[in-house]
Amino acid sequence: MSLLSFLVRRLVHAVFVLFGLSIVIFIIARVMPGDPARMAVGARAPQWVVDRLRAQMHLDQPLVVQYGYWLRDALQGDFGLSLVTQRPVTRDIQEFFPASLELVLFSGVLSAVGGIGLGTLSARYKDTWIDNLVRLFSYAGVVTPSFVFAILFVLLFGFTLKWFPIIGRLSENVPAPPTITGLITLDALLAGQVGTFADALKHIVLPALSLAMGSIAQEARITRASMADNLNKDYIAAARALGVPERIVMGRFLLKPSLIPTVSILGLDIAATLSIAFLVELIFNWPGLARYGMTAMLHKDLNAISAVILVLGAAFILANILVDVIVAQLDPRIRLRAARSE
Amino acid sequence: MSMARKPLIVLGVLLSVFSLLATQCAPQATPAPPTQAPAATLAPATQAPAATQAPAKKRVLRITFAWPNRIDPAVGSDYVGSTSLANLYDTLVFPNAKGGIDPWLAESWDVSPDGLTYTFHLRKGVKFHDGTPLKASDVVYSFNRLKTIGEGYAYLVTPGVASVRAVDDATVEFKLEKPSALFLPSLVRLYIVNEALVRQNTKPEGPYGENGDYGKEWLQTHDAGSGPYMVKEFPLEQYLLMEKFTDWWGQFHPNAPDEVRFIGTTEAVTVRSLMENKELEISDQWQSFEAYKALEQIEGVKIAALPSMSSFYYMVNTKKPPTDDIHCRRAMAWAFDYEAAVSLEWPGTKQMVGPVPATLAGHDPNVFTFHRDLDKARGELAQCKYANELDKYPVDVHWVAEVPDEEKWALLFQSNMADIGIKVNVVKVPWLSMVENTSKLETAPHIATIYVSSDLPEAGLMLKQRYHSSTTGTWQQNEWLQDKELDAAIEDALATLDQNERFAKYAKIQQQIAELAPSIFIYDQVEKHAYRTCVDWPATRGESSVVMGYQLFAAHIGVDCP
Numbered sequence: 001m002s003l004l005s006f007l008v009r010r011l012v013h014a015v016f017v018l019f020g021l022s023i024v025i026f027i028i029a030r031v032m033p034g035d036p037a038r039m040a041v042g043a044r045a046p047q048w049v050v051d052r053l054r055a056q057m058h059l060d061q062p063l064v065v066q067y068g069y070w071l072r073d074a075l076q077g078d079f080g081l082s083l084v085t086q087r088p089v090t091r092d093i094q095e096f097f098p099a100s101l102e103l104v105l106f107s108g109v110l111s112a113v114g115g116i117g118l119g120t121l122s123a124r125y126k127d128t129w130i131d132n133l134v135r136l137f138s139y140a141g142v143v144t145p146s147f148v149f150a151i152l153f154v155l156l157f158g159f160t161l162k163w164f165p166i167i168g169r170l171s172e173n174v175p176a177p178p179t180i181t182g183l184i185t186l187d188a189l190l191a192g193q194v195g196t197f198a199d200a201l202k203h204i205v206l207p208a209l210s211l212a213m214g215s216i217a218q219e220a221r222i223t224r225a226s227m228a229d230n231l232n233k234d235y236i237a238a239a240r241a242l243g244v245p246e247r248i249v250m251g252r253f254l255l256k257p258s259l260i261p262t263v264s265i266l267g268l269d270i271a272a273t274l275s276i277a278f279l280v281e282l283i284f285n286w287p288g289l290a291r292y293g294m295t296a297m298l299h300k301d302l303n304a305i306s307a308v309i310l311v312l313g314a315a316f317i318l319a320n321i322l323v324d325v326i327v328a329q330l331d332p333r334i335r336l337r338a339a340r341s342e
Numbered sequence: 343m344s345m346a347r348k349p350l351i352v353l354g355v356l357l358s359v360f361s362l363l364a365t366q367c368a369p370q371a372t373p374a375p376p377t378q379a380p381a382a383t384l385a386p387a388t389q390a391p392a393a394t395q396a397p398a399k400k401r402v403l404r405i406t407f408a409w410p411n412r413i414d415p416a417v418g419s420d421y422v423g424s425t426s427l428a429n430l431y432d433t434l435v436f437p438n439a440k441g442g443i444d445p446w447l448a449e450s451w452d453v454s455p456d457g458l459t460y461t462f463h464l465r466k467g468v469k470f471h472d473g474t475p476l477k478a479s480d481v482v483y484s485f486n487r488l489k490t491i492g493e494g495y496a497y498l499v500t501p502g503v504a505s506v507r508a509v510d511d512a513t514v515e516f517k518l519e520k521p522s523a524l525f526l527p528s529l530v531r532l533y534i535v536n537e538a539l540v541r542q543n544t545k546p547e548g549p550y551g552e553n554g555d556y557g558k559e560w561l562q563t564h565d566a567g568s569g570p571y572m573v574k575e576f577p578l579e580q581y582l583l584m585e586k587f588t589d590w591w592g593q594f595h596p597n598a599p600d601e602v603r604f605i606g607t608t609e610a611v612t613v614r615s616l617m618e619n620k621e622l623e624i625s626d627q628w629q630s631f632e633a634y635k636a637l638e639q640i641e642g643v644k645i646a647a648l649p650s651m652s653s654f655y656y657m658v659n660t661k662k663p664p665t666d667d668i669h670c671r672r673a674m675a676w677a678f679d680y681e682a683a684v685s686l687e688w689p690g691t692k693q694m695v696g697p698v699p700a701t702l703a704g705h706d707p708n709v710f711t712f713h714r715d716l717d718k719a720r721g722e723l724a725q726c727k728y729a730n731e732l733d734k735y736p737v738d739v740h741w742v743a744e745v746p747d748e749e750k751w752a753l754l755f756q757s758n759m760a761d762i763g764i765k766v767n768v769v770k771v772p773w774l775s776m777v778e779n780t781s782k783l784e785t786a787p788h789i790a791t792i793y794v795s796s797d798l799p800e801a802g803l804m805l806k807q808r809y810h811s812s813t814t815g816t817w818q819q820n821e822w823l824q825d826k827e828l829d830a831a832i833e834d835a836l837a838t839l840d841q842n843e844r845f846a847k848y849a850k851i852q853q854q855i856a857e858l859a860p861s862i863f864i865y866d867q868v869e870k871h872a873y874r875t876c877v878d879w880p881a882t883r884g885e886s887s888v889v890m891g892y893q894l895f896a897a898h899i900g901v902d903c904p
Contacts, residue, residue, distance in 0.1 A: 033774050041493045042419055043816075049492035056549050084410050085578055086417065086562045096579065151611045159615035166615050167607065168580060172402075285607045287579035295410060295579075 003328075007321065014317040018310060022074070025309040026067050029302050036300040040083035057302070070306070080303035084295055089307045092292060097311065098182025099169065100274055100288035103281075105183075106208035107215070108270040114212065115219020116255075116262060122220060123227035123258075124250060134220055141217025147279035150210035154283060157206060164206050167285035174199045207284040211277055215269040219262050226258040260327050267323035271316045401901045403599035403877070405894060406613050406626040409606030411582055413573070414561040415484070415533035416491040421627075422604060423494075424891030426582060429602065431533035431567035434462055434481070435526060437887035441703035441799040443527055447476070447534060447568075457521030457839050464512045468591045470536040471565065471572040478508035483537035490550055491558070495531035498797050521837050523844055527798045530889055536566040570594065570897035571602055581605045590897070597878065597900035617643055617872060623901060624879070624894070625872040631688065631747070637872035644875055646882045647690035647868040648893055652795035653699045655808075656739070656755070656862035657780075657820035658788065664728035664735040665788050670764075671859040673726060674737075675712040676719035677762045678755060684865050686750050694863035696852045697808065701866070701888045704801030706849035710856045711863070719762050736765040740779065740787040743772045748791050751864065755789075780820045790820040793867060799889055801848045802836045809855055821860040828854065869893070876903035 037053040038045075054060050057080070058069045073080060079089035122134040158166040169184050170176055177187040177196055185204065188197035230236065231254065239249050278290035289308060296304035328334045407422035418427050436446035445451075448462035468476040489500040502525065504517045518525060540557040543564070548555030557566070565573045570592060571584035582604040586594070607613070608626045610633040616622035618640055625637065638645050656678075664670045680693045692700070696709035728735050739755060741748035749770070756766040769787070771779065776792070779785040796804040806813070811829050813819040828851065835847035856863075873879060878900030880886045881893040 033778075042497075044497040045493055046497060049496075052492075052549060086412075086414070086558050088559075092578075095577075154611050154615050159611075159618055162619060166612060166619070166621070167605065172603070282607065283609045283612055285580055285605060285612065287577055291579055299410075 003325070006324075010317075010321045010324070014314070014321075017317060018313055021313045022071070022306065022310060023067070025306050026070065027063070029300070029305045030063065030066075032297075032300060034300050036083060036302050039300050070303075074306075079307040082296070082304045083301040084299050084304065089303045092304065093289065093307055093311060094182075096287055096289045096292045099286060100277065100281075100290060102183040102185065103204065103208055103211065103277065103286060103288060104270055104273045106185075106204050107211040107273055108266070110208055110212035111215035111219055111269060112266060114216035115266070116223050116259065118216065118220035119223025119262070120227065120250065120255060122224040123231065123254075126224075126228060126231070131224075134224070138217040138221045141213050142221070144214065145279075146210050146214055146276065147283060149213045150207065150280045150283045153206045153210055165203050166206075169200060169203050169286065170196065171199050171203075207277075207280050207286055210280050210284075211273050215266065215273070218269065219266055222265055223258060223262045226261050227254055230254055230258050256330060260330055263326050263330065264323050267319045267326070268316070271312075271319035274315050275312045400601060401597060401599045401903075402601045402603065403624070403896055403899060403901050404603045404605060404616075404622050405624040406605045406607055406616070406622060408608050408626060408628055409579065411578075411604065411606065412494075412562065413565065413576070413582065414558055415494065415535055415567075416488045416496065416556070417494045417558070417562075419494045421890060425894045426584075426604065426891075427533050428569070428891040428894075429571045429584060429896050430565040430569045430573065431535070432468070432476075432569050433532055433534065434529045437527070437530045437799065437889040437892055439885050439887055441701065441888075443530065447481075453839075458518045460516045460518070460525065461509070462514050462516070464514065465591065466512060468568055469589055470539065470568045471587055472536065472539055473589075474536055474538055476534065476536075476568050477511045478514040479511070480534055480537045481514045481532075482506050482508050483540075484535045485532060487535065487540070487553075487556055488532065490553065491556060495528075495797075499528050499532050521839055523836050523839060523841075524798060524800060524803055527800055530798070530892075534568065535561075536568070539566040570598075570895075574601070579606060584896075592897060594897050595878065595900040597902050598897050599899065599901045602896045613637070613872075614640075617874070620874070620903070623874050623877050623903065627869045627871055629870070629872070634688070634870055634872060640872075642875050643872050644882075645688075646871045646873055646879065647688055648871065648881050649701045649884070649888055650795065650867050650869045651699050651701050651797075651799060651804075651888050651890070652793050652867040653694050654751075654791070654793050654864040654867060656864060657790045657792060658859070658861055659786050659820055659822055660858075660860050661783055661822045661824075662786070662788055664726065664732065664764075665737065667726045667728060668859060669722045669726035670728060672712075673719045673723035673762060674759060674764065675859045675862050676715050676722060677758050677764075678712070678862055679714045679758050680712070680864070681714070682754055683751055686747075686754070687865060688868055688870050691865050691868050693865055697855045697861065697863060698801045698804040698852065699796065699866045702796055702799050702801040702804055704845040704848040706801075706852045709849070709852045712859075714758070716761060723762055723764075732763055733765065736767050737788045738767045738769055739789045739791060740769045740771045740776060741791045742776055743770045745793075752791060777817045780817045781815050783822060786820055786822065789862075790817070792817060792820070794818055795867075795890070799887065801852070802832065802844065805832050805848065805851055805855070806836065809860070823858070823860050825858075874903060877901055 035050070037050045037057065037059060041049050041053060058066045070080070077090060081087070082089045082092055085092055118134050122131045125131050154166055157164045165171060174196055175193070177184060177191040177193050180187045180190055184200040185197055188200055236249060236253060239253050275290055277288055278294040280286070281288040281291040289311065292304065293308035296308060409422065411426055412418040412423045413426045413430065415427055415431055418424065432447045434446060434448040435443040438444045447465055447468060449465045451460055451462045453460055464476070464478060470476055485500070485506045488494065488496045502519050502522050504519045506514065506516050509515050540561065543560035544553065544557040545555040545559060550556045563576045563578065570587055570590045572587045573582065574585040575583040584602045586598065586600050608628045610629060613622065613625050613629060614633065614636060617625065617637055629637065634645050637643055658665050658671050660666055684691050684693050695707055695711050696705065698705050700707065723729055737759065739752050741752045752768045756768050759766045776790060779787060780790055794808060796807065807818050809819065809821065809823050809828060810832050811824045814822050814824055831847065831851050835844055835851060838844040838847060880898050886893050886895060886898065
C-alpha cells in the first residue's frame, strides 16, 4: 500500500469518527444541568430575553432539528456564536488554538528530547546510579499531575529564583510581532524581532516544561525498557564483536528500532496535552484552547464546547496518522507487512 | 577514560545545558515605545546630550480578577465587568461613599412634582475617546440599546421607564410609569456609549432587527465610552489593558495610573508570585483565608477588608415543618453563636444588624438583633408546636459546595442547635442544584446558606430582593415568606421619594422582618484584597462607594511604586 492510499484511507475514517464525535458531544453538552441561555444572559434578565436567545440558538426545537441546523452551519465552517465571548466560535478558535499549538509543540520537543535522552542514558548506564536516578524521576513524573509541576516551577523559578516570567506570552513592554502563524516565537523570528523571540521563549519554557514532565518521564521509561530489551539481541552482540564503535551501536543499531513504542506513545501524549493543559494554562495565564474549552463547559457554551471537542478530536486523529507514518518509516517490517496485505 | 567516570561527565553536561537555559543568556527584548508621550524629565546640563531627556516612568495599576470579562455596557454585570465598565464609561450620576449619588455627566436635574419626569442637564464639553462630543442623543441611544438587548444591568435600569428623549443636545428627559426611589441610583448602571461609533461597528445581521447585532461583537473587545480609561489591548482570555484618556473631563488623582491592567487569573500561586515580584498592585477578592495570610507576610503588602453590599444569610423556610413555626425559628436564632461565626471570618467582619447589610442607605442600626442566649432559645422552643417531637423533624441545612468555607458555619450551626435538642443534617449541594432546589417549595430545604448582594446601595432594593413575594422560587429567597402586607409595605416604601419618609418606612419593615425571624442574619461580608502600600487607594479609607466596581475606579487611585 502506498503512503498516499494509506493517508486517504485514514482520512476517510477520520471523517466518520469526527461525525460520530459530533453527535456524541452534541447530546452530552445538552444533557448537562443548567439552561445555557439563562446562564448566558444572567440570573436576573427577564424571561423574554432568555426565550429570544433560545429561539436564536434553536434550543426551542427538537434535538434532531437542532443537530441539523448545527451540522448545516458546521459544514460551512460556521460553528455558531459563543455565549461567553459573544463572537463566532470559529474566530475564537483561530485566536486561541495557535497559543495552545505553540505550547504543545514546545512541550512535544521537550518530551521527545528529554524522554528519549533520559531513556537512552538510562539504558546505556543500565543498573548504575544514573539508571536508578532516572527511574526515580520517571516514577515521580508519571504520578505527578502537570499542574503540580506548574505550581512548583512558578514557586521555584518564578517566585524564588525569578529566572522566568510567570504569566502570559510576552512581557508588558515587549512589542508583539505581526501575526502570521499565531505562534509568537515563530512570528517573531519571521519578522526578525530577535528580542521578542527571546522574550516569548522565556515565557513558554515553564508552561511547556510543566506539560512535558509527565511525558518525559513516561517516554524515558518506555525508551529504556525497549532499548534494554533490544540490547540482548544477537545483532547487537554481533556488532560489538565486529568492533563497531559503541556510539554507533547505541545510536544507529539500538535506538532506531527501540523508538517505535516511544513514538507511538509520544504522538498520543502530545495530542492529549492539548486537552489537559487547562490548569497549566490557567496558572500561567496562557490564552490557550484548553482554557477556552473549560470556560465554555463551566458556562455551558454549547457551540464552543462542540467546536473545541471536534478540534481536539481532529488533533488526536492527526497525531495517530502521523505516528503511523513515522513508525512505518522507522520499521521497514511494518511497511512490508502493509504492502503484503494489500 | 574509565567507564565509572562517564556517567558523571554526562550528568555534568546535562546540568550545564540546564544552567545555560536558566541563566537567561538570550538577548533582552527592546521595550515598545509608550503610546502616550510621558512628560520628559530634563537632565542636568552636565549630562551627555543623549541622556538629556529620559521618559518618565509609566504608572501602572495591575489587578487580578476572576474571568471572563464582558465589557459591553449592555452585557457586563459581574464583578470584573462592572469594574471595567466603571473605568471605561461615564454615567449620568456617580455613586458616592455615603451611599448616595453625585452629579456626573448630568450636572443637575429637575424632577416633576408627580415624580414621573426627570430632566437631566448634561455637562458641556464632554468628549468620547475618539473625540466626538457627547450629546443627549447618545444617552437615548444607550438606554434603548440596553433595553432592547435586555442583558447586563437592563433589569435594574429599564423597568418602569416609559420613555426617554433628547430635548436638545444638552438635555435629556426620562418619563417613568410610576414614581420610584430606585430610578436615580439605578442610573449608575446606565453607561453612555458613543452612538456614531457603535453604529459604525454594527453588523447588519443580528437578532435586533434594523439594529443588526447592535455592535455587540465589536463592543466585546473595544469601548465606545468617555470614561477616564480606554481599551488599549484586550486579548480575551488573558488581560484587559486600558490607558489613560487624557482628555477626560473629570479630575484624576495626581498619581493616577497611566495604564490599568486587569489580569484574568485568581490562582493563588500566581497571585502570590506576582505580588512578591512587584508585578501586581492589587489582588482579586477570591483568595483563601490562608492565601491572604501568606500575602500579608510579603513586605510592603497589606490586606484591605472593604465593606460590601453583600451579607451571609441562613434562609429559613417558613412553609416547611418545623421551621414554619415562628417559635422554632426564633429558638434557632437565639441559639446560634454569632460571635463564633464572625470569628471564623477575616478580622473586621461584623455580625449583621437586621435583614440588610449595614452599608446600604436606609439601613436601621437600631433594629432588633438576636445574640446567643440559650435560656431564651429554650423558652421559645417550648412554645413551638413541634417541641415534643423534634426527633421527627430534623432540620436540613444546605450549603454551597463551590464555597468550601460555608461548611464551617454549617457545622457550627449543627453544634449550636444540638445544645437545644434540634437535630441538624448538614448537606453539601452544588450551586446549580441549590438554584434548582430553591425554585420549588417541595424541594426547598429547611435552610439554605447563601451570600446575597444588593445591586444598589439602597435598603429598599435588598428588602425587595430578599423578602418580596416576587422573588420566591428563586435562590434569593428560600424563606417563601409570601406576606402580602409586607409586599405592599415594600412597594409603598420604594415609591416614596422623600428620603426621610422612605427610610422611616424601611426601618419599620426591617423591624417587622427581624421579629418574624425568617432568616438567621450571620454577617456582613467584607471584600478582601491584598494591595501594595505604594498604592493610594481611597476605598481602604472608606472614601469610595461600595457599589460593585467603583471601589476600583482607577482615576481616583494613586500609584507611586518603585
